[in-house]
Amino acid sequence: MAETLQIDRIRCDGHGLCAELLPELISLDDWGFPIIKAGTLPPSLVEHARRAVDACPVLALRLASMTPVTQRH
């Protein structure tokens, strides 16, 4: 199943480690907070993504399988 990188914005405190480990998908804004490229994760980057998830010191990053959106606000 396709996976995406998701980020808990309340937890994330802008360490920026994830962008260092996964520059293909994560860049940082002017204040050091991650901007994640839209879309699903290419299979070739899954391993790198896992490493970034593990490296986040506040456990703000996770890999989630795409589930159909039942409700949006």
Add this chain to the structure above:
Amino acid sequence: MELIPLAPGAESLAAHRQRLGPLPTLPSGQLIAELEASGLLGRGGAGFPVGRKWRAVAERSSGGAVVLANGAEGEPLSLKDRTLMAGRPHLVIDGALLAARAVAADNIIFYVGGEHRAAQAALRDALAERSRDLQGGARIATAPGGYVSGEESAAVHFVNAGDARPTTIPPRPFERGVGGRPTLVQNVESLALAALIARRGHAWYQGLGHGQARGLGLVTVSGAVNHAGVREVEFGSTLGDAAAAAGGVSGDVGAVLLGGYFGGWADVDQQWGLPLDAHSMRARGLALGCGVVHFLPAQTCGVEATARIMTYLASQSARQCGPCVFGLAAIAGATQRLGARSPKADDLERIARWSGQLTGRGACRHPDGAVALLQSAMHVFADDFAAHQRRRCLTTSVPARVAVA
């Protein structure tokens, strides 16, 4: 007039019953089907289909769900929810009771902004009159002031823990909300409309409206009009009709803010014929949102008005998510400098870039709404923004009257 009281003050239970008859007793499935067929959309801002939300909660409920009637109304230019609660408390209660039956909830919370005093008092009295219907399962929770406290996860968080800041989703309130139970968060006007549809059927609601649009709702008209206030409109009536319903415009109008601080600016000359209707507006890149219509006088500078709004919205961040805290503050600062015609060399460029970066990057949609407003301003007031970057203003600036706390 379906939502507006016939006389000043709060409508009594007797007057309410005389006007509408008793609360209907449709089975849950039938009521939800009526709402779905009516096409009723949520009136709190996002415009999500009401019937579909009731169904989602009903499917997850095993009898202990919660209904949270959202009357926080933190939007500075909106008055419709407090006016409705103050004038027709029994209609709102009817909607909440019907929702509770439909989703098998045993608990109703009326989440009402603390500063909406008349609404609080009317609901309190009305709840006392309805104690037999409610059987102790309803109460008022006083929402703290602030723009974000009406966001649905913030409302749930406040009821659960006294903290009106949004929480990370998932879980969404309809999955796990008040007390961990499936929770239907529904705007109070949505509930009132549901109570009318339950009595009269979906065909009644579908029979209202002009052109392609269906249904009716409340709007708050303000700014350069002769009689600002809350008006009931059939959807599909035009922006010009809304101005006329507010006594006509009181002078030259430059632009109109539609949908509230989460909506956007539109060029008024192009949009007099705009149908006020969620679908038609979305198709034009606009939003009906919570029904705010604010006419900006032609002498008022759109850059300055926008700077005030951005400053307000930045001040209202719940200060939990970096992009919202820092991004909105930076945008507000640069927009203020532009408004004051003392920008840094690249302020205009920077707000354009930043506003493209914040959508979807907060736990809630506060930043999304804020940057949508700014982007609409940079489009509608493009010449003014460019002039302000050159330290000039194109209007004889009368200070903006957009109300901010």
